[in-house]
Amino acid sequence: xxxxxxxxxxxxxLALLFVFTAPIAPAQDRQVxxxxxxxxxxxxxxxxxxxxxxVTTAVPSAQETVAIFGxxxxxxxxxxxxxxxxxxxxxxLFLTPMGLDDGYYTAREAAQRxxxxxxxxxxxxxxxxxxxxxxxxxxxxxxxxxxxxxVDEGTKSxxxxxxxxxxxxxxxxxxxxxxxxxxxxEVDFKNLYPxxxxxxxxxxxxxxxxESMPCCVRDEKGxxxxxxxxxxxxxxxxxxxxALMRAGWDETxxxxxGSLFKTAASALSGxxxxxxxxxxxxxxxxxxxxxMQRARSSIHERNHLRLWxxxxxxxxKPVWIGQISRDIGVHFTxxxxxxxxxxxxxxxxREFLVEDLAYAQSLSKFGYVGGVGAAPYDQPRGNLxxxxxxxxxxxxxxxxxxxxxxxxxxxxxxxxxxxxxxxPGQ
Amino acid sequence: xxxxxxxxxxxxxxxxxxxAACASKPYSPVDVSTSSFLQRTTTQEQGNIRxxxxxxxxxxxxxxxxxDVYQQGIQPVWLKVENNGDQRVRVTPWSIDRNYFSPIEVxxxxxxxxxSQGYDDMQRWFYENRLxxxxxxxxxxxxxVYTHLMPGTKGFNLDLFTASGSxxxxxxxxxxxxxxxxKRVDFDNLYADTGVRELAVGELQSVLEGELPCCSTDASGExxxxxxxxxxxxxxxxxRRSLLRANWNETAANDPSTADARxxxxxxxxxxxxxxxxxxxxxxxxxxxxxxxxxxxxxxRVWVGQARFSNSKTRLFDMDSNFFARFARxxxxxxxxxxxxxxxxxxxxxxxxxxxxxxxxxxxxTPEKPHRSFTGAEYFTAGYLTVMLLSxxxxxxxxxEFIYSQEQKxxxxxxxx
Numbered sequence: 022x023x024x025x026x027x028x029x030x031x032x033x034x035l036a037l038l039f040v041f042t043a044p045i046a047p048a049q050d051r052q053v054x055x056x057x058x059x060x061x062x063x064x065x066x067x068x069x070x071x072x073x074x075x076v077t078t079a080v081p082s083a084q085e086t087v088a089i090f091g092x093x094x095x096x097x098x099x100x101x102x103x104x105x106x107x108x109x110x111x112x113x114l115f116l117t118p119m120g121l122d123d124g125y126y127t128a129r130e131a132a133q134r135x136x137x138x139x140x141x142x143x144x145x146x147x148x149x150x151x152x153x154x155x156x157x158x159x160x161x162x163x164x165x166x167x168x169x170x171x172v173d174e175g176t177k178s179x180x181x182x183x184x185x186x187x188x189x190x191x192x193x194x195x196x197x198x199x200x201x202x203x204x205x206x207e208v209d210f211k212n213l214y215p216x217x218x219x220x221x222x223x224x225x226x227x228x229x230x231x232e233s234m235p236c237c238v239r240d241e242k243g244x245x246x247x248x249x250x251x252x253x254x255x256x257x258x259x260x261x262x263x264a265l266m267r268a269g270w271d272e273t274x275x276x277x278x279g280s281l282f283k284t285a286a287s288a289l290s291g292x293x294x295x296x297x298x299x300x301x302x303x304x305x306x307x308x309x310x311x312x313m314q315r316a317r318s319s320i321h322e323r324n325h326l327r328l329w330x331x332x333x334x335x336x337x338k339p340v341w342i343g344q345i346s347r348d349i350g351v352h353f354t355x356x357x358x359x360x361x362x363x364x365x366x367x368x369x370x371r372e373f374l375v376e377d378l379a380y381a382q383s384l385s386k387f388g389y390v391g392g393v394g395a396a397p398y399d400q401p402r403g404n405l406x407x408x409x410x411x412x413x414x415x416x417x418x419x420x421x422x423x424x425x426x427x428x429x430x431x432x433x434x435x436x437x438x439x440x441x442x443x444x445p446g447q
Numbered sequence: 448x449x450x451x452x453x454x455x456x457x458x459x460x461x462x463x464x465x466x467a468a469c470a471s472k473p474y475s476p477v478d479v480s481t482s483s484f485l486q487r488t489t490t491q492e493q494g495n496i497r498x499x500x501x502x503x504x505x506x507x508x509x510x511x512x513x514x515d516v517y518q519q520g521i522q523p524v525w526l527k528v529e530n531n532g533d534q535r536v537r538v539t540p541w542s543i544d545r546n547y548f549s550p551i552e553v554x555x556x557x558x559x560x561x562x563s564q565g566y567d568d569m570q571r572w573f574y575e576n577r578l579x580x581x582x583x584x585x586x587x588x589x590x591x592v593y594t595h596l597m598p599g600t601k602g603f604n605l606d607l608f609t610a611s612g613s614x615x616x617x618x619x620x621x622x623x624x625x626x627x628x629x630k631r632v633d634f635d636n637l638y639a640d641t642g643v644r645e646l647a648v649g650e651l652q653s654v655l656e657g658e659l660p661c662c663s664t665d666a667s668g669e670x671x672x673x674x675x676x677x678x679x680x681x682x683x684x685x686x687r688r689s690l691l692r693a694n695w696n697e698t699a700a701n702d703p704s705t706a707d708a709r710x711x712x713x714x715x716x717x718x719x720x721x722x723x724x725x726x727x728x729x730x731x732x733x734x735x736x737x738x739x740x741x742x743x744x745x746x747x748r749v750w751v752g753q754a755r756f757s758n759s760k761t762r763l764f765d766m767d768s769n770f771f772a773r774f775a776r777x778x779x780x781x782x783x784x785x786x787x788x789x790x791x792x793x794x795x796x797x798x799x800x801x802x803x804x805x806x807x808x809x810x811x812x813t814p815e816k817p818h819r820s821f822t823g824a825e826y827f828t829a830g831y832l833t834v835m836l837l838s839x840x841x842x843x844x845x846x847x848e849f850i851y852s853q854e855q856k857x858x859x860x861x862x863x864x
Contacts, residue, residue: 119796123796124727124728126729127756127782127785129782129785130779130785132777145777145814146814154784154785156788182844184795186847187845187847189843189845317546347552349551350556364549366574369549369577373540373541376542380541380545382844424845427841429612
């Protein structure tokens with residue numbers, strides 16, 4: 022994304038120097054809780070500034086964690102994220118690691134996990150010295166250290182939240198870690214639609230255009246119709262990513278035709294961490310621009326979300342269309358060997374997403390429009406893997422909030438008077 | 448060769464017969480309205496909205512759904528929403544359980560037990576008996592929501608939305624065979640002798656710093672236990688609702704996993720209540736011990752407490768695999784401040800924190816020179832008390848107000864030098 026860019030001031034030599042010196046320094050030379058400066062794990066730094074807060078992040082690869090911590094942390098489902106926060110203002114702020122991962126490990130918990138599976142004599146102090154152990158960011162101070170998050174596949178996408186007195190600074194980072202490619206990095210969003218093809222629309226125009234958008238995803242050849250396109254986002258990619266990640270969604274890799282076996286093989290050899298690529302579905306003649314997933318109670322139960330940028334712009338913001346499905350099990354197909362069985366009640370899954378984002382304090386308003394076409398329970402339609410689904414035929418339009426919005430402030434719009442629709446009691 | 452073939456064929460036939468027997472079961476739908484658990488409903492009303500809740504026991508849920516859902520970690524909750532107002536109402540299953548199971552998901556999980564027609568019938572039953580999200584004015588809807596099984600009393604929040612805002616309900620449905628620890632405490636008479644002092648929240652700082660002891664004690668009151676590190680202030684509803692939103696589970700007074708926690712005393716009594724929180728992908732659970740304090744802040748009850756990590760595995764195994772963990776230098780539980788950080792953030796991220804402040808508490812100790820509790824457990828801390836004011840209404844993260852002086856120059860704030 023625009024706001025995050027690479028900085029390459031650190032030379033390879035410096036990085037190597039750090040890699041070889043840091044882990045060997047004797048433990049007794051460092052004191053837990055003493056002010057200290059933790060060097061970044063590599064030269065792939067990402068920086069963002071939001072008013073009085075400047076955040077720099079970097080994510081070491083599995084190999085790099087061996088050099089820094091003396092063990093491969095990834096093997097124990099730990100992905101350390103290096104975070105440096107500068108509080109440039111006059112007020113106390115808090116860095117809340119839960120924004121990065123709501124199940125993050127404390128420094129010594131990370132040490133203990135490693136010790137259990139590794140015979141090496143790793144000490145908590147080694148981790149505490151390098152970890153973020155205090156949330157407070159005093160005025161005009163700089164803090165740096167690692168947050169021990171759970172492993173995400175490939176590109177590490179995460180939010181960094183800094184909270185102050187009646188204020189909240191939200192930042193989203195995408196830090197590629199060697200090994201995986203993500204759709205949204207492959208897409209040149211700026212040039213996807215030349216100026217001449219972009220359409221500025223008012224609310225009535227938006228509803229009109231959305232009604233006539235394709236009902237469903239298609240296969241690669243564009244011949245067979247699949248899952249319904251039943252959700253729409255209005256918002257900058259940045260706010261959309263922040264919101265989804267806040268609600269526990271992760272970006273995921275896509276399987277493209279021939280790469281199926283390669284991907285499966287890499288998943289097998291990739292170690293023990295969670296890994297579940299999704300298949301490509303097509304709209305506007307191209308595969309999804311963004312694929313995301315949210316694990317529920319177990320890692321085998323996931324919801325999948327695919328999004329495409331449309332040529333529409335509303336209130337100065339891009340408009341996205343998408344599809345969501347809830348995996349409720351695995352079944353076998355001739356076409357793709359195994360596939361996830363999706364919940365045929367696709368409206369249920371759609372409404373779950375509305376609530377998921379509302380509770381992440383990320384929606385300002387929502388409403389409904391037609392376009393999918395109704396299919397009742399007893400006359401379901403089929404998706405690309407032959408699973409039936411039924412629906413009321415509506416699309417939900419969600420406006421992303423630019424700042425935290427509590428659930429009581431979200432507006433439920435009745436769009437029926439201007440070409441939209443309403444679900445009784447929406 | 449021949450023998451092998453016979454054996455193989457026999458096994459196949461047995462297996463096929465077995466499979467066929469399993470999969471030929473029809474599904475016998477049950478009329479929910481005739482279920483016995485509906486005789487134990489609780490009802491709450493706000494404005495023109497009336498909500499009734501009931502939770503079937505394991506056996507009742509099996510009789511109702513035809514499958515042993517408790518065995519699968521699923522606890523159905525039955526709800527009836529009566530909308531006597533003139534606005535549409537939206538029900539949010541997410542507010543009950545953010546990872547709820549969809550009705551057809553539960554059916555699909557159990558498909559193998561039934562014949563093909565049996566599965567179709569089951570799927571339809573689960574679909575038709577779901578709780579619909581939308582309740583038009585003047586109408587009512589009832590149905591089942593499939594939540595994660597919770598030990599003990601089934602506590603859950605339910606948020607409803609209308610065009611003019613949200614209505615927030617909190618339910619506690621007692622389950623047979625379980626009594627939460629706080630049910631045994633007579634809170635109204637705890638301080639009948641000494642009285643309860645009314646304070647403004649602003650005055651609470653000096654009272655906490657001057658009058659709250661550093662630590663809990665043993666039963667005799669002679670030896671120090673763990674440090675007090677959190678203070679909760681809020682109406683009873685706000686505190687219960689916030690704990691639920693933040694995913695805390697209540698415990699029974701005789702729960703063996705909380706036996707150690709109950710050795711700690713304040714004013715001569717063990718914790719009035721102990722809440723625990725299991726964490727995904729971790730063996731370390733969080734423990735929150737709370738005592739009602741003899742003060743009220745802005746007319747709300749004040750709770751003093753101890754937050755810490757405790758390993759959820761049995762000690763026997765823990766000792767073997769994790770020798771170092773017994774010492775303050777390595778023990779996850781010894782780092783009590785990290786537990787407070789978790790508690791604080793959970794409230795923050797779950798829209799419950801209206802105000803927060805940090806005051807002087809137990810005083811500092813370090814991993815090299817830890818303090819020791821009468822139980823022998825060592826701990827270290829920067830020594831502060833985190834005061835959290837909890838709200839009944841949802842609060843966005845940027846609406847939290849900081850109170851008390853925040854000028855801390857604690858050692859180990861982790862600043863770069």
